[in-house]
Amino acid sequence: MFDPLSDPSDTPEQRQIRQTLRAFFEREAPISRIADLDATETYPAEILDGMAELGLWGIAIDEDHGGSPADARTRCIVIEEIQRAGACLAYAYVPTALFCAEAIGRFGTGDQQRAHLPALAAGRLRMAMALSEPDCGSDLMGLATRAIPDGDGFVIRGQKIFTTGADAADVILTLVRTTPGASPRRALTFVLIPRRDPRVAVQPLRKLAGQATHTCEVFFDDVRLGPEAIVGEVDAGAAIVMDLLDADRVYTAAQSLGTAQGAFDLARRYALERRQFGTEIINHQAVGHMLADMAIALEGARALTRLAADRLDAGLPCHAESAVAKIAASETATQCALHGMQILGGYSYMVEYGMERYHREAKVQEIFGGTNQILRNVLVRELGGGRSSPQAPASGAMTSPA
Numbered sequence: 001m002f003d004p005l006s007d008p009s010d011t012p013e014q015r016q017i018r019q020t021l022r023a024f025f026e027r028e029a030p031i032s033r034i035a036d037l038d039a040t041e042t043y044p045a046e047i048l049d050g051m052a053e054l055g056l057w058g059i060a061i062d063e064d065h066g067g068s069p070a071d072a073r074t075r076c077i078v079i080e081e082i083q084r085a086g087a088c089l090a091y092a093y094v095p096t097a098l099f100c101a102e103a104i105g106r107f108g109t110g111d112q113q114r115a116h117l118p119a120l121a122a123g124r125l126r127m128a129m130a131l132s133e134p135d136c137g138s139d140l141m142g143l144a145t146r147a148i149p150d151g152d153g154f155v156i157r158g159q160k161i162f163t164t165g166a167d168a169a170d171v172i173l174t175l176v177r178t179t180p181g182a183s184p185r186r187a188l189t190f191v192l193i194p195r196r197d198p199r200v201a202v203q204p205l206r207k208l209a210g211q212a213t214h215t216c217e218v219f220f221d222d223v224r225l226g227p228e229a230i231v232g233e234v235d236a237g238a239a240i241v242m243d244l245l246d247a248d249r250v251y252t253a254a255q256s257l258g259t260a261q262g263a264f265d266l267a268r269r270y271a272l273e274r275r276q277f278g279t280e281i282i283n284h285q286a287v288g289h290m291l292a293d294m295a296i297a298l299e300g301a302r303a304l305t306r307l308a309a310d311r312l313d314a315g316l317p318c319h320a321e322s323a324v325a326k327i328a329a330s331e332t333a334t335q336c337a338l339h340g341m342q343i344l345g346g347y348s349y350m351v352e353y354g355m356e357r358y359h360r361e362a363k364v365q366e367i368f369g370g371t372n373q374i375l376r377n378v379l380v381r382e383l384g385g386g387r388s389s390p391q392a393p394a395s396g397a398m399t400s401p402a
């Protein structure tokens with residue numbers, strides 16, 4: 001118990017993957033390197049390229065397109081280890097390697113798959129997912145970016161916000177309104193927009209954590225697209241996003257486990273070494289109990305995340321389970337980071353100790369991937385309530401990172 005590196009409920013292959021990743025990130029992405037990249041807002045290209053050599057970019061891509069597909073449990077291990085090393089890495093990785101790769105792999109045309117998936121699997125192509133807008137986050141179905149019919153294609157006009165990795169992306173997978181006036185569930189479409197189109201402008205935002213991978217505003221000023229840019233059917237975007245967001249929430253839960261586990265590991269090691277009043281501080285009950293509470297919450301959140309991942313792998317409905325896992329894991333991450341700050345005392349504020357980074361990185365996991373309030377609304381509906389009140393759809397943008 002308490003050490004995922006030797007967890008008997010993982011297969012030997014999964015344990016091997018975790019151990020390989022842990023060693024890779026401890027070597028290539030130590031606390032000081034991630035701190036420098038975040039402080040200077042330098043895109044972590046070298047580390048991301050190293051991840052390509054490990055074959056990590058193809059875990060959601062089939063072998064025919066150059067990928068090495070992994071089941072959802074294994075994907076969660078990969079995501080957890082990446083996030084544990086630094087949110088900036090997960091922000092660059094998850095939208096591209098999971099959300100966008102799955103969107104194209106499951107819903108894209110043969111041409112789109114041939115054009116994008118091999119390059120994604122090799123780690124050569126970066127993508128971003130643009131769902132959120134300034135006036136619509138949780139209420140995603142109300143988005144305003146328009147695709148206006150133009151000949152056999154469209155002109156895209158509008159603005160997105162919080163698009164993580166947009167400035168480093170080659171292609172932005174964007175949700176737009178195709179049919180104004182139609183029911184929201186039959187009015188939205190996914191399109192692939194080249195980021196370097198002269199009519200696309202990207203503006204990075206200043207943010208609290210994971211700064212090495214920018215989160216951006218994106219402006220579309222009459223971007224002309226042909227019909228080949230459409231992913232799936234016209235007006236099928238809402239169904240696609242609902243489908244992908246269940247898995248996305250499981251991935252956000254995995255990110256949260258990475259934060260929680262990282263904070264727990266640092267706090268435990270510190271409490272075993274730091275001595276006050278003649279003993280290691282873990283022996284002071286107030287400190288020991290915080291560590292025990294962190295371990296209990298982590299084990300619970302990990303079990304719920306595995307449960308949801310197993311349902312994804314079995315092709316079973318996962319709407320409630322993904323919400324439960326995401327809420328439990330993200331709140332565990334916040335709690336572990338807070339306890340970790342307390343256990344490290346004044347040193348928790350010092351960048352070289354790494355705990356302040358987990359503290360800054362934790363909170364957003366309660367916000368993106370559908371805020372935890374919106375996901376509790378999902379659970380209320382599962383419990384039979386919420387039918388007569390105005391309900392937000394169970395959307396809420398953002399892959400985990402991003």
Ligand SMILES: Cc1cc2nc3c(=O)[nH]c(=O)nc-3n(C[C@H](O)[C@H](O)[C@H](O)COP(=O)(O)OP(=O)(O)OC[C@H]3O[C@@H](n4cnc5c(N)ncnc54)[C@H](O)[C@@H]3O)c2cc1C
Pocket residue numbers: 095129130131132136137138139161162163164165207215364367368369370371372373374377391392396397398399401402
């Ligand atoms: C670092 C970061 C990275 C991100 N990356 C991406 C990305 O790559 N792509 C992307 O598309 N988006 C991204 N997002 C956006 C993210 O998905 C949204 O912030 C999230 O969906 C919430 O939307 P909002 O911020 O507009 O909040 P709002 O929807 O305005 O909500 C504000 C508050 O009101 C609450 N609330 C709203 N409606 C209800 C309701 N019906 N019941 C109860 N409470 C409610 C919310 O829970 C929240 O507490 C990112 C955000 C951040 C911070």
